[in-house]
Amino acid sequence: MTIVNNVTRETDRSGLTSFLAGGDLLQRDLLGIWGGRPDQLGRIAEYALVPAGKLLRPLLVLESARCVGGTAEGLTELALAIEYLHVATLLHDDIIDEDDMRRGRPSVQAEFGVPAAIVAGDGLILETFAALTGSRPASVSDADIVAVTSVMARAGVGLCRGQLLESEFVGDLDCTVEQYLTMAQLKTGALFESACRIGAILGTDRQDWIDALGEYGMKLGTAFQIRDDLLAFDDTPALIGKPHESDLQNRRPTLPILLSYQRAADSERKQLERAFRGELPADESFAVVRTIVETTGGRDAAAQFAAQLIADAKDRLTRLPVGESTDTLAEIAGYASRRAF
Amino acid sequence: MTIVNNVTRETDRSGLTSFLAGGDLLQRDLLGIWGGRPDQLGRIAEYALVPAGKLLRPLLVLESARCVGGTAEGLTELALAIEYLHVATLLHDDIIDEDDMRRGRPSVQAEFGVPAAIVAGDGLILETFAALTGSRPASVSDADIVAVTSVMARAGVGLCRGQLLESEFVGDLDCTVEQYLTMAQLKTGALFESACRIGAILGTDRQDWIDALGEYGMKLGTAFQIRDDLLAFDDTPALIGKPHESDLQNRRPTLPILLSYQRAADSERKQLERAFRGELPADESFAVVRTIVETTGGRDAAAQFAAQLIADAKDRLTRLPVGESTDTLAEIAGYASRRAF
Numbered sequence: 001m002t003i004v005n006n007v008t009r010e011t012d013r014s015g016l017t018s019f020l021a022g023g024d025l026l027q028r029d030l031l032g033i034w035g036g037r038p039d040q041l042g043r044i045a046e047y048a049l050v051p052a053g054k055l056l057r058p059l060l061v062l063e064s065a066r067c068v069g070g071t072a073e074g075l076t077e078l079a080l081a082i083e084y085l086h087v088a089t090l091l092h093d094d095i096i097d098e099d100d101m102r103r104g105r106p107s108v109q110a111e112f113g114v115p116a117a118i119v120a121g122d123g124l125i126l127e128t129f130a131a132l133t134g135s136r137p138a139s140v141s142d143a144d145i146v147a148v149t150s151v152m153a154r155a156g157v158g159l160c161r162g163q164l165l166e167s168e169f170v171g172d173l174d175c176t177v178e179q180y181l182t183m184a185q186l187k188t189g190a191l192f193e194s195a196c197r198i199g200a201i202l203g204t205d206r207q208d209w210i211d212a213l214g215e216y217g218m219k220l221g222t223a224f225q226i227r228d229d230l231l232a233f234d235d236t237p238a239l240i241g242k243p244h245e246s247d248l249q250n251r252r253p254t255l256p257i258l259l260s261y262q263r264a265a266d267s268e269r270k271q272l273e274r275a276f277r278g279e280l281p282a283d284e285s286f287a288v289v290r291t292i293v294e295t296t297g298g299r300d301a302a303a304q305f306a307a308q309l310i311a312d313a314k315d316r317l318t319r320l321p322v323g324e325s326t327d328t329l330a331e332i333a334g335y336a337s338r339r340a341f
Numbered sequence: 342m343t344i345v346n347n348v349t350r351e352t353d354r355s356g357l358t359s360f361l362a363g364g365d366l367l368q369r370d371l372l373g374i375w376g377g378r379p380d381q382l383g384r385i386a387e388y389a390l391v392p393a394g395k396l397l398r399p400l401l402v403l404e405s406a407r408c409v410g411g412t413a414e415g416l417t418e419l420a421l422a423i424e425y426l427h428v429a430t431l432l433h434d435d436i437i438d439e440d441d442m443r444r445g446r447p448s449v450q451a452e453f454g455v456p457a458a459i460v461a462g463d464g465l466i467l468e469t470f471a472a473l474t475g476s477r478p479a480s481v482s483d484a485d486i487v488a489v490t491s492v493m494a495r496a497g498v499g500l501c502r503g504q505l506l507e508s509e510f511v512g513d514l515d516c517t518v519e520q521y522l523t524m525a526q527l528k529t530g531a532l533f534e535s536a537c538r539i540g541a542i543l544g545t546d547r548q549d550w551i552d553a554l555g556e557y558g559m560k561l562g563t564a565f566q567i568r569d570d571l572l573a574f575d576d577t578p579a580l581i582g583k584p585h586e587s588d589l590q591n592r593r594p595t596l597p598i599l600l601s602y603q604r605a606a607d608s609e610r611k612q613l614e615r616a617f618r619g620e621l622p623a624d625e626s627f628a629v630v631r632t633i634v635e636t637t638g639g640r641d642a643a644a645q646f647a648a649q650l651i652a653d654a655k656d657r658l659t660r661l662p663v664g665e666s667t668d669t670l671a672e673i674a675g676y677a678s679r680r681a682f
Binding site for chain 1: 380381382385429430433436437455456457459460461462463464466467468469470471473474475482483484486487488490491493494495497498500501502504505506508509
């Protein structure tokens with residue numbers, strides 16, 4: 001709670017506040033698009049999309065367009081497309097992880113059943129591409145749409161590759177930091193990269209700006225994944241909307257756990273292994289891991305990794321035009337280093 | 342077996358033979374694209390895509406392009422995109438139906454597990470759009486790619502809506518023929534329509550030809566779904582690659598079953614209901630339904646439905662230029678009225 005309040009106070013008059021407030025407008029647009037559709041796909045999509053999360057990815061599309069001198073005017077439907085893909089992967093994640101809660105309420109699979117959640121996730125991926133090739137302002141060319149669609153499709157493929165990589169590492173405490181980072185870049189970085197890249201493509205023809213924003217997004221997204229890993233060890237379950245134990249129960253070697261394992265003494269390593277193999281009672285298991293992640297400094301080391309990525313992300317912004325949107329993107333990076341979206 | 346031989350004899354020197362032989366070339370291209378990729382997504386995609394089915398959908402893309410006076414030259418990768426979407430839905434179908442066999446060997450979920458099958462299906466949907474926005478001949482414009490991508494995305498959304506509709510009708514013998522047809526049009530018709538429409542867009546700017554081919558594809562695909570329903574009551578399990586009982590076990594009200602139920606006397610209706618509710622022993626269940634589908638004439642009535650759709654499909658071809666490809670498309674329709682692809 002303190003963290004949230006601090007952030008709000010720190011940034012009260014900043015671009016970040018209005019950036020995040022933009023989410024409320026997008027939320028209204030989402031409801032306009034998805035509210036009250038009569039068919040089952042519409043019903044599930046509305047349930048999954050509204051109320052939304054922070055809508056960070058579509059907001060990044062719009063801010064990236066502004067950052068390179070373009071306008072966000074008329075880009076709402078194109079920007080929201082990335083949220084459909086993101087939410088589709090959440091639907092399918094929850095099936096895979098057997099998570100019954102998402103954003104503090106029953107997940108789609110818990111509410112509508114696994115078969116419907118599989119099909120609705122597919123439908124949302126397809127809606128992403130329907131939205132990208134749907135209505136758009138006259139200023140956006142066919143070539144822009146092709147470029148943007150290609151970026152989105154490739155990022156999505158990367159995301160799936162990252163998820164498959166992650167499942168190869170399930171239960172594997174010997175996963176290296178490099179392997180973890182590859183996985184995090186694909187699983188989370190790629191979609192953030194695509195958000196920024198898509199916005200930039202819609203706002204400019206300058207390839208160097210498009211690339212700088214793409215790299216910013218990749219660093220930001222990878223840092224975000226690490227922050228997400230760290231949230232499991234925070235004191236504010238409300239922020240996550242899923243149980244603290246979820247990663248552990250799914251035997252997912254997150255960065256704080258991997259770094260702790262590398263640093264741990266033999267007895268602690270054995271305890272981590274037992275917790276990871278599910279050999280400890282469920283309630284004891286998380287407490288054990290939590291203590292070891294603290295005492296070994298693995299948690300702090302993971303936070304340091306995230307901080308470095310954030311610094312790198314901010315560095316990329318120095319290649320972009322000076323302006324309000326660029327400042328806002330820098331603030332978003334700072335925000336992400338303190339908590340996850 | 343007799344059926345297959347008849348078809349081969351009947352069409353030996355026809356365009357249909359070379360049309361289907363085109364599948365062998367596409368199969369080689371598929372292997373070139375997907376063979377030996379080192380990552381898990383590549384491995385699963387190769388397993389799911391090669392050896393391929395008849396590759397009817399990509400073949401329809403190419404034939405439709407030729408039919409309106411275009412060339413199929415250089416369109417292979419664009420044409421194969423639709424197969425990725427089709428196969429993705431098969432992967433996910435097999436999870437939903439808990440089918441362990443597909444095309445005569447273990448399904449992806451049986452071979453790689455459910456989580457990997459979910460993610461790989463997503464990956465294949467995304468590969469569809471990566472392929473559509475990837476390399477292409479200079480003759481294909483950005484506007485064509487946007488149009489084609491939009492058609493594919495909307496067809497995919499339709500397919501998902503059809504699948505959700507189908508699951509709403511599970512176990513419901515009171516599903517009407519109209520409801521069944523809406524479901525079949527969405528679930529199977531839409532993708533066939535998009536195949537023909539996409540090929541036409543790549544081959545011509547004439548909207549009336551594009552629409553005629555789209556309608557042909559919709560009729561053909563819907564007929565195909567009915568033929569697929571009927572296959573369960575055929576004597577050649579090798580043609581399906583999945584058990585005869587699959588639809589019944591999944592309590593799916595297929596057209597022959599619905600029409601039989603409408604025609605059945607009270608005692609037969611009760612038997613159908615019991616078989617559908619799983620109240621009969623598994624081996625008895627299918628035999629009972631099979632007999633009733635014969636004796637009521639429900640099977641023949643469903644075949645008649647398919648035949649009418651095929652006649653309608655052929656009718657649409659009269660709006661297209663006279664030529665070899667148009668003849669071939671007519672033959673494909675005739676072929677589909679005899680057996681499923």
